[in-house]
Amino acid sequence: MISVLLADDEAMIRAGVKAILAADPEIDVVAEAADGREAVALVRAHRPQVALLDIRMPRLDGLAAAAQIRQLVPETAVVMLTTFGEDDYIARALGDGASGFLLKSGDPRELIAGVRAVAAGAAYLSPRVARRVLALGGERMARGPAARDRTATLTEREREVLALVGAGLSNAEIGRRLFLVEGTVKSYLSTIFSRLGVRNRVQAAIIAYEAGLVDAA
Template sequence: MIRVLLADDEAMIRAGVAAILASDEEIEVVAEAPDGAEAVALAQAHRPDVALLDIRMPRMDGLAAAAEIRRTVPGTAVSMLTTFDEDEYVMRALAEGANGFMLKAADPREFVIGVRALAEGAAFLSPRIAQRVIAKMGAAGLTRRTPGLDRIGVLTPREQEVLGLLGEGLSNHDIAGRLFLSEGTVKGYVSAILTRLGLQNRVQAAILAYESGLVTRP
């Protein structure tokens, strides 16, 4: 069973997302919070597999709550819930190591797919969010193919192959199947990639995969 914490200051949003997740018999919403401070407390009490946090919440916003959950409950994957007018917050969350981003107005199936991916150790970016993040990085002059290629030059060909699959949003299980490797071997590759490139998590690795041209489509 995948255990989920859901935090949003709008009761209707919490009810809607919870109902969507309840459609999957392997997902259980174990706690709901109306603000960031309560979300942190509930995460520490329940230790969920996945925490879905609205970015804008009272008492403690989603970014601060995400940082505190990552610090005190490192086994919990954190995804931000966002809307299109919050690009600046998305970029900040990415820099601080969020595991995923989900768009509130997205196809409901994305919530189930995203939660499953996060629980399996993969990153998950709503495709529309991924497009905006990458476009914004490009507009800011951060997405440049040559620097990206320079960074991944320290990786072996196999590690670059794994990085490209990370960029496609594949879990360790899926990568293992694609490359005919064991999941333990893939986990070792992922850990080595993050360490050698100085990245915090798979989301940042996915962005670098786009920057370097290993993946060309969100």
């Protein structure tokens, strides 16, 4: 069972998201919060596998809440809920350790897929959010064509692993796809992160998109 903390200051949005997640019998919303401070407190109390946070919330916004959660309860993966009107917030969140970005108005199946992906240790960018992230943060993080130069330093196997990270696969899924043990996948990722100069899977996924290793359509 995947435990989830859901935080949004709009009760209607919380109810809608909770109803979508309830369609998956393996996902359990264990707590709900109406602001960032409450979200942090509930994550500390319940220690869910996934914290699903709205970016704009009172008292403490989603980005600040995410930073505190990553510091206080690092085992909880953070997914940011965004809208196309929050471009500045998305750009700020790129390097802050979020494991995923989901669009509030996106396909409900993406919400479930995103929660499942980050719970399994993967990064998840819904395709429409990925295009916005690339437009906003790609130049800063990968400097456009330079991404291809950076990934050119990787071995063929490392590029395969990076492409699968960009596609949202967990370490276990990458291992099954490439016939590798999970420990070997982790070793590859450590080398990839070091060579690309990134800190987390989302940043690596963005470079994978920029380099053309993943289809963002």
